[in-house]
Amino acid sequence: MAMSLAFHIVFACVGIAMPLMMVVAEWRYLRTGDEVYLLLARRWSIGAAIMFAVGAVSGTVLSFELGLLWPNFMRWAGAIIGMPFSLEGFAFFTEAIFLGIYMYGWDRVSPRAHLAAGAIVAASGVISGIFVVIANSWMNTPVGFRLVNGRPEDINPIATLTNPAALHETVHMTIAAYCATGFVVAGIHAAMWLRDRDNLFHRRAIAIAFTVGAIAALLQPISGDASARAVARLQPIKIAAFEGLFQTGPHAPLAIGGIPDVKARRLRYAIELPSMLSIMTYHNPDAVMRGLDSFPENDWPSPLIAVHLAFQIMVGAGFAMAAVALWGIWLWLRRRGIFASIWFMRTLAISAPLGLVAVEAGWVVTEVGRQPWIIYGVMRTADAVTPMPGLGVTFTLYSLLYLFLGVTVAFLMWRQVIESPTSEEIEALLAVGG
Amino acid sequence: MSLALWFVAGVLLVNLTLYALTGGADYGSGVWELFALGPRAGEQRELLTRAIGPVWEADHVWLILVVVILFNGFPPAFARIMTAMHVPVTLMLVGVVMRGSAFSFRSYGLCDDRARRRWGRIFAIASLITPLLLGVIIGAIASGRMPANPHRLSDFITPWMTPFCFGVGLFALAMFAYLAAVYAAAETADATLAADFRIRAIISSLIVGLIAGAVLLLSIRGAPLIWNGLTHRVWTWPIFWLTSAAALAALWALWTRRFALARICAAAQVALILWGWALAQYPYLLEPDLTIFNASAPPRTLAILASALAAGALILLPSYGYLLAVFKRRRRADAAVGLETQAPESVF
Numbered sequence: 001m002a003m004s005l006a007f008h009i010v011f012a013c014v015g016i017a018m019p020l021m022m023v024v025a026e027w028r029y030l031r032t033g034d035e036v037y038l039l040l041a042r043r044w045s046i047g048a049a050i051m052f053a054v055g056a057v058s059g060t061v062l063s064f065e066l067g068l069l070w071p072n073f074m075r076w077a078g079a080i081i082g083m084p085f086s087l088e089g090f091a092f093f094t095e096a097i098f099l100g101i102y103m104y105g106w107d108r109v110s111p112r113a114h115l116a117a118g119a120i121v122a123a124s125g126v127i128s129g130i131f132v133v134i135a136n137s138w139m140n141t142p143v144g145f146r147l148v149n150g151r152p153e154d155i156n157p158i159a160t161l162t163n164p165a166a167l168h169e170t171v172h173m174t175i176a177a178y179c180a181t182g183f184v185v186a187g188i189h190a191a192m193w194l195r196d197r198d199n200l201f202h203r204r205a206i207a208i209a210f211t212v213g214a215i216a217a218l219l220q221p222i223s224g225d226a227s228a229r230a231v232a233r234l235q236p237i238k239i240a241a242f243e244g245l246f247q248t249g250p251h252a253p254l255a256i257g258g259i260p261d262v263k264a265r266r267l268r269y270a271i272e273l274p275s276m277l278s279i280m281t282y283h284n285p286d287a288v289m290r291g292l293d294s295f296p297e298n299d300w301p302s303p304l305i306a307v308h309l310a311f312q313i314m315v316g317a318g319f320a321m322a323a324v325a326l327w328g329i330w331l332w333l334r335r336r337g338i339f340a341s342i343w344f345m346r347t348l349a350i351s352a353p354l355g356l357v358a359v360e361a362g363w364v365v366t367e368v369g370r371q372p373w374i375i376y377g378v379m380r381t382a383d384a385v386t387p388m389p390g391l392g393v394t395f396t397l398y399s400l401l402y403l404f405l406g407v408t409v410a411f412l413m414w415r416q417v418i419e420s421p422t423s424e425e426i427e428a429l430l431a432v433g434g
Numbered sequence: 435m436s437l438a439l440w441f442v443a444g445v446l447l448v449n450l451t452l453y454a455l456t457g458g459a460d461y462g463s464g465v466w467e468l469f470a471l472g473p474r475a476g477e478q479r480e481l482l483t484r485a486i487g488p489v490w491e492a493d494h495v496w497l498i499l500v501v502v503i504l505f506n507g508f509p510p511a512f513a514r515i516m517t518a519m520h521v522p523v524t525l526m527l528v529g530v531v532m533r534g535s536a537f538s539f540r541s542y543g544l545c546d547d548r549a550r551r552r553w554g555r556i557f558a559i560a561s562l563i564t565p566l567l568l569g570v571i572i573g574a575i576a577s578g579r580m581p582a583n584p585h586r587l588s589d590f591i592t593p594w595m596t597p598f599c600f601g602v603g604l605f606a607l608a609m610f611a612y613l614a615a616v617y618a619a620a621e622t623a624d625a626t627l628a629a630d631f632r633i634r635a636i637i638s639s640l641i642v643g644l645i646a647g648a649v650l651l652l653s654i655r656g657a658p659l660i661w662n663g664l665t666h667r668v669w670t671w672p673i674f675w676l677t678s679a680a681a682l683a684a685l686w687a688l689w690t691r692r693f694a695l696a697r698i699c700a701a702a703q704v705a706l707i708l709w710g711w712a713l714a715q716y717p718y719l720l721e722p723d724l725t726i727f728n729a730s731a732p733p734r735t736l737a738i739l740a741s742a743l744a745a746g747a748l749i750l751l752p753s754y755g756y757l758l759a760v761f762k763r764r765r766r767a768d769a770a771v772g773l774e775t776q777a778p779e780s781v782f
Contacts, residue, residue: 097492
């Protein structure tokens with residue numbers, strides 16, 4: 001399941017953000033008549049379609065895996081958290097329908113209807129992502145039921161949708177999807193542009209993708225700050241694990257780097273900024289932060305080092321992208337534009353993977369950070385797993401399958417979406433009448 | 435016994451039916467790609483690919499909705515099925531993944547001919563195996579008697595390793611291939627291609643009939659509840675006659691080349707078969723102890739789910755109708771002016 005999710009999250013992110021870029025490109029084409037934008041829209045739509053198809057099948061696998069791997073969780077919680085999944089089903093259906101119209105309907109519906117279909121794909125992609133994250137946020141802050149003898153009673157599925165973690169998790173994940181996709185697309189095109197600097201195709205692609213990525217990268221630290229404060233309030237043990245904070249007390253330091261030593265109960269080799277954690281969380285250096293020592297050890301997230309390091313990687317990658325975004329905006333304000341600075345373009349090329357790295361790290365932060373619980377404070381992961389013997393076989397099978405798919409998709413994306421268009425391709429495009 | 439429960443159970447059945455009629459036929463198209471024969475094999479493959487290209491992803495979502503409604507509306511049944519069916523479901527998912535990705539890689543990938551043929555082969559084989567396994571799982575659900583607390587390896591094998599389950603698997607495969615052949619005959623404007631698929635449809639219709647008889651006999655031991663339901667209830671004969679009438683009407687329409695009519699009759703036939711199964715199994719989700727009444731979610735969840743499904747249908751059905759209208763209804767008009775659905779790769 002972890003493997004499937006780690007795989008699926010990449011496709012979901014690109015599948016959410018790519019349609020937006022494709023619609024923007026088509027809209028620019030309709031406004032300007034510049035055929036490079038049309039080519040870009042077509043290329044990106046193929047990318048979105050491949051991503052959507054693989055995202056759809058890996059999402060199908062996930063919806064079954066909920067039952068295949070966690071039958072006890074589903075038996076217990078199905079009635080409570082089925083709602084966001086049902087709604088997601090409809091959003092997903094809408095996306096599939098209009099993607100079909102978008103992909104195969106270039107010459108079957110009017111340009112305006114076509115653009116509208118693309119916009120519906122982009123919107124329903126975001127909405128379905130939001131519903132899935134809502135289900136995840138419920139596992140962090142379970143509400144909408146009363147525990148009676150270990151069973152849920154008085155189930156209220158609507159309350160699930162408005163659980164306390166829903167807002168900050170969905171905002172953070174949605175921005176992350178745009179940020180990661182914007183940066184990976186802009187970065188790869190930047191690498192191509194560096195080799196072929198007159199190529200308008202890469203220029204236009206970078207302009208759109210970097211705009212999307214940069215706006216998201218600048219919003220993300222604000223959303224991250226809000227999320228961290230919400231987690232401190234809702235799941236204090238999680239923030240202690242993020243920071244590797246063992247001791248409870250005021251003037252809690254903000255740790256940069258470091259390796260948590262569980263036996264010695266201290267964080268080694270870290271740069272500590274005194275009182276900063278208290279200040280950032282409660283805006284008050286005297287505020288008391290709960291450390292891991294105030295929780296029973298069998299409730300500690302494990303492995304602690306994974307949570308701590310993933311958190312550092314996520315935040316580090318996030319700030320690096322925000323810095324690149326600021327640099328780009330500064331260049332743009334000085335009117336010479338980002339393409340005048342070779343060093344900026346090189347940096348952009350290097351920062352291509354940062355967003356996806358941050359997404360994967362962030363996923364580790366929230367999922368491993370919730371362990372040992374599958375439903376925070378209510379059900380332990382070990383109690384939810386299927387009794388099926390030989391799960392290792394299932395796991396290996398899925399891993400091989402995903403590895404194979406990942407390699408194939410990466411290859412196809414390269415060939416279909418990123419690579420410089422050949423002159424025949426441009427001629428063919430113009431011949432169709434664009 | 436609330437209205438919401440009936441509504442949710444009804445929507446579940448309707449969803450499953452729509453999946454069989456649309457997504458099932460898409461699998462069937464893959465099967466015919468594997469068995470594309472004769473001088474027009476290439477054209478046959480092209481027709482099949484064009485027919486499912488724009489719609490298969492949307493068709494596939496019916497299955498996701500079935501799963502989601504099952505685990506939202508009937509969590510205990512979902513948990514037990516998914517535990518006991520771990521092995522066939524896992525294998526089926528491999529099939530789902532391979533088929534979907536292979537199809538999109540082939541459609542959108544600018545690969546050379548050899549690579550395209552290879553993806554096509556993977557797509558076709560996965561289209562053959564996936565419905566077989568889906569049928570096996572349905573067969574096991576119809577048999578019931580899934581262990582409530584499985585722990586030995588055999589508990590995960592015996593519920594579906596029976597002649598009845600594999601009979602249902604073959605039955606599903608044959609039905610889907612039959613639907614695909616009928617649809618293909620109805621959709622093409624080319625008379626020779628229509629004739630190719632007419633023959634295939636007639637042959638597969640006869641095979642469906644044969645397997646149906648065999649599965650019915652196997653159910654005496656494999657799924658006594660179903661056997662009893664199909665033979666000893668009030669509605670037994672009406673359902674039987676209706677299904678037979680639809681099957682014969684479809685056959686007659688095929689014989690006389692009334693393909694649009696054949697499509698309606700074949701769809702009705704498959705829908706009636708599914709409903710006959712559902713009625714025979716009613717009120718059980720899983721024999722002997724899980725019924726739609728005692729394995730359902732609490733009333734409040736069901737009520738909200740029912741309203742969500744109703745609201746979702748308001749968005750979904752017009753959109754789905756629009757999709758079919760854009761790609762299916764205008765085919766004949768297009769053919770008249772020499773236009774056909776352009777697959778995206780033909781643009782470049």
